[in-house]
Amino acid sequence: AQSVTQPDIHITVSEGASLELRCNYSYGATPYLFWYVQSPGQGLQLLLKYFSGDTLVQGIKGFEAEFKRSQSSFNLRKPSVHWSDAAEYFCAVGNTDKLIFGTGTRLQVFP
Amino acid sequence: GAGVSQSPSNKVTEKGKDVELRCDPISGHTALYWYRQSLGQGLEFLIYFQGNSAPDKSGLPSDRFSAERTGGSVSTLTIQRTQQEDSAVYLCASRRDRGPEETQYFGPGTRLLVL
Numbered sequence: 001a002q003s004v005t006q007p008d009i010h011i012t013v014s015e016g017a018s019l020e021l022r023c024n025y026s027y028g029a030t031p032y033l034f035w036y037v038q039s040p041g042q043g044l045q046l047l048l049k050y051f052s053g054d055t056l057v058q059g060i061k062g063f064e065a066e067f068k069r070s071q072s073s074f075n076l077r078k079p080s081v082h083w084s085d086a087a088e089y090f091c092a093v094g095n096t097d098k099l100i101f102g103t104g105t106r107l108q109v110f111p
Numbered sequence: 112g113a114g115v116s117q118s119p120s121n122k123v124t125e126k127g128k129d130v131e132l133r134c135d136p137i138s139g140h141t142a143l144y145w146y147r148q149s150l151g152q153g154l155e156f157l158i159y160f161q162g163n164s165a166p167d168k169s170g171l172p173s174d175r176f177s178a179e180r181t182g183g184s185v186s187t188l189t190i191q192r193t194q195q196e197d198s199a200v201y202l203c204a205s206r207r208d209r210g211p212e213e214t215q216y217f218g219p220g221t222r223l224l225v226l
Contacts, residue, residue, distance in 0.1 A: 043202065043220060044217040046216075097209075098156045099156065103151065
């Protein structure tokens with residue numbers, strides 16, 4: 001069955017600290033992988049996506065993610081978190097038709 | 112250009128009533144998606160349109176849920192005889208084409224509360 005697991009429901013970091021949000025997937029074919037961010041009261045915004053090629057992908061707002069096929073993971077990272085990064089982050093796997101989302105990780109940033 | 116818009120932004124209804132939720136995709140986008148976001152459940156796929164046809168309705172939770180798309184543009188999600196468990200945020204997304212490289216752009220959602 002196709003699924004996405006985000007094991008961390010809630011993460012708290014200090015501003016300026018590094019960040020890694022975990023994502024594991026189960027998918028029968030070559031996965032297309034995505035990270036979206038949802039700020040309070042707003043829709044989802046695409047941070048980055050992976051289809052093929054270089055396994056380290058760069059996204060907007062200084063985020064990057066690394067695809068590791070052997071671990072079925074697509075973890076999101078940022079070297080230095082800003083207070084404005086506080087939001088909910090969703091990992092998703094998909095194909096041509098639909099996306100399968102994880103349950104999300106809520107990021108809280110302390111000054 | 113304008114993004115995906117949804118209306119209403121909030122809807123409160125009584126159990127047993129019917130509701131209609133509207134999605135206006137980005138102009139020219141041929142693919143349209145409905146998702147449901149329930150508390151603690153993440154986003155759940157409901158239905159996908161390519162043009163006016165719906166090749167994948169597999170996510171609709173019951174026959175009380177239906178959706179249509181007309182003119183390859185606006186889509187309406189209808190929930191009949193609403194139940195309290197239908198309370199959620201309903202998100203619409205559109206994509207320029209069916210290709211996997213194309214990004215899904217999401218609207219702000221309609222927050223539905225069934226009393």
